[in-house]
Amino acid sequence: MIKKxxxxxxxxxxxxxxxxxxxxxxxxxxxxxxxxxxxLSWQMISEVPQGGFYFGKGGGILNAIxxxxxxxxxxxxxxxxxxxxxxxxxxxxFLRNRRWVSLLRFLLDALWGVPSIVFGAFGFALMTYLxxxxxxxxxxxTVTLFIxxxxxxxxxxxxxxxxxxxxxASYSLGVTKTRTAYGVxxxxxxxxxxxxxxxxxxxxxGDAASVLFTAGYTDQIPHSLLxxxxxxxxxxxxxxxxxxxxxxxxxYAAAIILTGIILLISIVSxxxxxxxxxxxx
Amino acid sequence: MALSFPxxxxxxxxxxxxxxxxxxxxxxMLPLVIGLGLVLESLPLLRTHSFFQMIGSAEWxxxxxxxxxxxxIIGSLLVTLISFLFSAPVCLLAAIYLTQYAPRWVTQVxxxxxxxxxxxxxxxxxxxxxxxxxxxxSQYAAPFFGFTSTGYCLLAGGVVLAIMSLPYILNxxxxxxxxxxxxxxxxxxxxxxxxxxxxxxxxxxxxxxxxIAALNLGISKALGETIAVLMVVGNVVQVPxxxxxxxxxxxxxxANNYGxxxxxxxxxxxLMLSALLLFLIxxxxxxxxxxxxxxxxx
Numbered sequence: 001m002i003k004k005x006x007x008x009x010x011x012x013x014x015x016x017x018x019x020x021x022x023x024x025x026x027x028x029x030x031x032x033x034x035x036x037x038x039x040l041s042w043q044m045i046s047e048v049p050q051g052g053f054y055f056g057k058g059g060g061i062l063n064a065i066x067x068x069x070x071x072x073x074x075x076x077x078x079x080x081x082x083x084x085x086x087x088x089x090x091x092x093x094f095l096r097n098r099r100w101v102s103l104l105r106f107l108l109d110a111l112w113g114v115p116s117i118v119f120g121a122f123g124f125a126l127m128t129y130l131x132x133x134x135x136x137x138x139x140x141x142t143v144t145l146f147i148x149x150x151x152x153x154x155x156x157x158x159x160x161x162x163x164x165x166x167x168x169a170s171y172s173l174g175v176t177k178t179r180t181a182y183g184v185x186x187x188x189x190x191x192x193x194x195x196x197x198x199x200x201x202x203x204x205x206g207d208a209a210s211v212l213f214t215a216g217y218t219d220q221i222p223h224s225l226l227x228x229x230x231x232x233x234x235x236x237x238x239x240x241x242x243x244x245x246x247x248x249x250x251x252y253a254a255a256i257i258l259t260g261i262i263l264l265i266s267i268v269s270x271x272x273x274x275x276x277x278x279x280x281x
Numbered sequence: 282m283a284l285s286f287p288x289x290x291x292x293x294x295x296x297x298x299x300x301x302x303x304x305x306x307x308x309x310m311l312p313l314v315i316g317l318g319l320v321l322e323s324l325p326l327l328r329t330h331s332f333f334q335m336i337g338s339a340e341w342x343x344x345x346x347x348x349x350x351x352x353x354i355i356g357s358l359l360v361t362l363i364s365f366l367f368s369a370p371v372c373l374l375a376a377i378y379l380t381q382y383a384p385r386w387v388t389q390v391x392x393x394x395x396x397x398x399x400x401x402x403x404x405x406x407x408x409x410x411x412x413x414x415x416x417x418x419s420q421y422a423a424p425f426f427g428f429t430s431t432g433y434c435l436l437a438g439g440v441v442l443a444i445m446s447l448p449y450i451l452n453x454x455x456x457x458x459x460x461x462x463x464x465x466x467x468x469x470x471x472x473x474x475x476x477x478x479x480x481x482x483x484x485x486x487x488x489x490x491x492x493i494a495a496l497n498l499g500i501s502k503a504l505g506e507t508i509a510v511l512m513v514v515g516n517v518v519q520v521p522x523x524x525x526x527x528x529x530x531x532x533x534x535x536a537n538n539y540g541x542x543x544x545x546x547x548x549x550x551x552l553m554l555s556a557l558l559l560f561l562i563x564x565x566x567x568x569x570x571x572x573x574x575x576x577x578x579x
Contacts, residue, residue, distance in 0.1 A: 003475055003477075003478070004475075006477060007475055007476065007477035010374070010477060011378075011382065011477075013374060014374045014375065014377060014378035014382065015378060015382075017371055017374050017375050017378070018374075018375045018378050018379060018383065018387070018391070021371070021375055021391070021394065021447070021451075022390065022391065022394055024444070025394045025397070025398055028401070028406075028409050028444075031409055031412055031413055032405060032408065032409060035408075035412060081304075082304045082307060082308070083304075085297065085300055085301040085304050085305075086301065086304050086305050086308055088301075089301045089304075089305060093298070093301060104305070104308070104309075106571055107308065107309065107311075107312060108308070109567060109571065110312060110564055110567045110568070110571075111308075111311060111312060113498070113501045113502070113505075113563050113564075113566075113567045114312075114315070114505070114560060114563055114564070115504070115505020115506065115507065115532060115559060115563065116505070116507065117505065117507040117532045117535050117536060117556065117559070118315070118319075118505065118556050118559055118560045118563075119315075120535075120536075121319065121535055121552065121553055121556035122315045122318050122319060122556070124539070125318045125319065125321075125322045125553065126318060129318075145311065148308070152308075176290065176294045177294070177298075178293060178294045178297040178298065179290070179294075181297075182297075199400075202400045203400075205402075206400070206401070206402025206403070206404075206405075207402065207403070208402070208403065208404050208507070208508045209403075209507035209508055209532065209536055212536055212539060213539050233402055233403075233404040233508065234404075236404045236405070236408065237404050237407070237508060237512070240407075240408060240411065240512070251408065252408065255404070255405045255408045258402055258404070258405060259401060259402075259405055262397070262400045262401055262402065263397060263400075265400065266393075266396050266397050266400055269396075270393070270396075
């Protein structure tokens with residue numbers, strides 16, 4: 001009897017918890033949207049800050065939106081450049097050398113766990129060492145270091161599921177390792193590749209701690225890699241600490257924009273994963 | 282054309298292999314270089330102050346050259362502990378339900394929710410914490426227990442952190458529970474155990490190391506989280522006496538003071554040392570987790 005009651009009790013507890021997780025998620029989104037939607041306007045996303053912006057006067061946060069996009073695109077590009085060969089290499093070139101692969105995986109796991117603020121501090125140290133000012137370039141370098149492990153880990157997860165028979169079939173046809181990696185494995189993992197890119201991009205665009213030291217902040221849209229740039233997370237952060245209600249409202253609106261970008265990425269990732277599944281053997 | 286093809290293929294192979302080696306080498310060196318860079322930057326402080334004295338002392342006044350990290354380390358650990366106490370049971374129960382009981386569509390919905398929750402930037406969680414958690418604590422939770430609080434406190438930091446680390450822990454826990462061989466479950470059920478008994482005695486026991494690894498992952502995420510915590514935790518240099526008092530975790534210290542670090546001697550170095558501390562804590566933590574998981578698969 002007690003057994004039955006215990007089972008019933010835990011089953012209901014688990015149901016309640018799972019339900020409240022989903023409700024809690026909707027609650028978080030609702031709070032953000034409810035607070036910020038009336039400050040959201042076309043001006044907000046199409047103009048850079050004007051004089052007195054931080055006292056509640058006109059202007060928008062286009063500088064931060066563009067800055068964040070530049071930063072995230074740049075960093076994602078470099079992350080692919082470094083990460084794609086390594087992820088493929090771990091599953092094709094180094095496959096025979098198990099120790100080596102597990103060492104690499106361990107290192108990536110460790111890097112994955114390193115908080116972005118540490119990357120930020122390291123980026124700052126690197127920046128002073130190289131003689132760079134806080135700039136778009138320094139921000140891109142830091143965010144790249146931060147998202148490379150995330151990208152490789154996500155892609156590796158997909159590549160690992162590809163059956164070894166494909167590798168053998170490809171080798172038996174006399175195909176080189178490189179062609180096997182890029183022609184067979186990459187093609188097979190294309191949906192995973194896209195979602196890994198989007199994951200890395202989302203992480204890059206949303207992170208504040210790594211760019212706090214390195215990207216600087218400015219009211220202009222950057223015209224070169226050596227100029228400082230504003231970013232969306234920092235725009236939210238700075239405006240929220242203002243005592244003026246209008247400025248605070250803008251922070252909430254900016255949070256909607258950022259969350260919207262993330263949601264969009266998540267949905268696109270889901271759809272494209274479905275769409276490119278066709279290419280898989 | 283037919284002749285040039287093999288040559289260009291060889292060339293392509295060579296270029297790609299070289300780049301692969303360069304990229305791999307770069308990644309191998311990265312943790313080392315980060316550690317080394319942070320050590321180099323914090324050397325000026327380490328030369329004049331004893332490392333263990335700084336860790337054990339709670340005196341923090343950079344203007345007088347006193348750098349005691351004790352309050353920050355305790356703040357970091359406490360906020361992580363609170364988040365762990367919230368997130369661990371919730372995640373475990375939800376993971377059991379989602380992998381053992383739930384209908385398929387619920388699991389599908391949850392996967393989407395976890396995806397989005399993991400993607401929401403930390404600054405947005407911070408905004409949410411300021412809007413919801415902080416007023417709730419100052420108006421209801423703290424008076425209920427007989428304390429007065431501004432709401433910007435340890436508890437607020439812990440709650441926000443718990444929600445942030447939820448999707449990571451839950452995702453990994455579900456992975457662990459789903460990979461337990463179904464035969465074990467069937468054997469237990471066929472011996473007359475109830476479903477819940479099977480979960481308690483077989484599933485949780487079999488998945489023990491995986492569960493610990495998942496919880497460790499959540500802890501290391503919580504330890505390093507910066508902006509969201511910084512926004513709700515109060516940032517007062519002290520060793521908090523209860524959960525309704527403000528605290529000052531290490532990442533918040535680094536993020537809050539980067540502006541002043543050029544003007545006060547040794548200040549920059551002290552911040553780099555806190556980054557180094559954080560880096561070391563998390564690397565050691567990860568190594569321990571990996572050793573644990575690795576031993577299981579041996």
